[in-house]
Amino acid sequence: MRVALALTAARLRLVVRNRTFLFFTLAMPMAYMFFGWMIIQRSGREVIPYLLASVAALTVAGTLWGISLQLVMFREQGILRRFRMAPVGAAPMLLSSIFSNYVMLLPTILIQYAFARWVFHMSVFGNLWGVLFLVTLGSITFASMGLIIASVTNSMQETQVICQIVWMLFMFLSGATIPLPFLPKFIQVGALFLPATYLVTGFQRVMIGNQSVFTLGPNIVSLVSSAVLAFLLSQQLFRWDPEEKVTRRAKLWAVSILIPFLLVGLWEVHSGKLRTDAGVDYRTVMQRPVPVENKPQ
């Protein structure tokens, strides 16, 4: 743990010196919130928590970009090789990625809250402990997924392509940009198998519905089990050297982190609870009914 903390401190210093990273972490979510507000401002101030829930979820899920790209860059530049010469194992290296990412996320989410409060005059804050819990859990889960992506890709280009695909799915099909109740029914069903859906709906429940995290059983189970699985796998698949190429078998192992979401997704298809809750949260803020054809049966 001592080594992981030393690496975390070093990586935090590197992050605050990286303008690109700061732009994508701090400025981009604000821009997204601002544009979102431009589109739905007619619905009144009540939509701000809904918007903030989406922005927070995207910020947390977006950590997989930064983590995977940084790790692959470190590997390509031979930086990881230097660490391997020292008594530094894979676990401290990966933990430091997760820790430093989390430490950067907290002020980012705080700034988003402050922005919503002071710029958009948001008056509903939701369950703040629940928000903190989801930021923590979500950052561990999505950072671990980023570690997996970094482990199974061989170059920056490949990493970017995979992150882009994953990110697009998260962004447009999880309810983060287009509210889940507004999506066609078959996409709603597909969204139940996406990790980001559980984060987005989790944030909506605690921020709009003021729910306790204890009511988010499937969300928590899927995020926790996926985080544990992804971290353990990323330790096994971790590569220090750019010359070590990833095997097809390793890539298949990496896909196994989706198993929790597959199981919870099947359960949610059967129960319909998550989609019902998403509809309730949507009606609460938009004060308009969910389109009839998209209502869960």
Next chain:
Amino acid sequence: MRESIIQVENLKKNYGAVEALRGVSFNVEEGEVFGFLGPNGAGKTTTVEILEGLRQPDSGRVSVCGMDPQRAGDAYKQIIGGVLQSTSLPEKIKVHEALELFSSFYHRRRSLPDLLKRFGLEEKRNAFYSQLSGGQKQRLALAMALLNEPRVLFFDEPTAGLDPQVRREIYEIMQELRTEKKTILLTTHYIEEAERLCDRVAIVDAGKVIATGTPRELKQKSAGTTRMEVKLAKPEQADVLGKLEGATDCRPFDGYFVVHSSAVPKTIVALVKHLEATGNELAGLEIATPSLEDVFIELTGRRLRD
């Protein structure tokens, strides 16, 4: 009898169909600077990276300070230091931060101000890694290799790609380490480096050690001959020149002939007579005492940088 600090026996490593190491064996004694001299692709880096615990051999036995580098884990990393051939640090890490960070990984730690002073990095302590010159980066790499007062140091081509001035600076640092009786395994393809810095040298080629000894011993293997580089105006057969009086060997090389002679005046006289008889002319002649390069050429028929 005291055991060698580094023992390598019949080390083999393949990369797909390529045989990188074909049974490498050698020993290094404590306090010795041992050179691994060979051309690119000879297997030097693979050998060193196996010794550093960064690569897994296919077969063979390796022992460093009584430990197996592949199995000893962090305990082994605590007692070794090294400069890797292709490595880097994050661009935005400062010199003192890099030293502090890596120092924090070890149980035994050297004083950082002393290291900064010794490697001439005091003024650069707050500079980002990206702001350092090639020589400064290499000095930092050397300083980092010494952070934990290692028992064994591995330097993999530490001066490759550096300009002559910086190379001389690195040589001075390594000379100091030599006088401190550090055990160092140094890979290089620079003859000068091996001759100047190493107590003993192993010449490697195509994944095998082809000769081992002190630079003096290896040069004596050149049979006490003198090297003559002969350039002729017209083509000639090497074996004809090799039969001249006093000549022990002749090989064609880059448009000239390398003739080894045990009696230079006699060989020159015989050469002139031969040229007159065949209507050929001498376009150039250089005479030098044999170097490790000559030993390498004698053993392999190629230059080190071919």
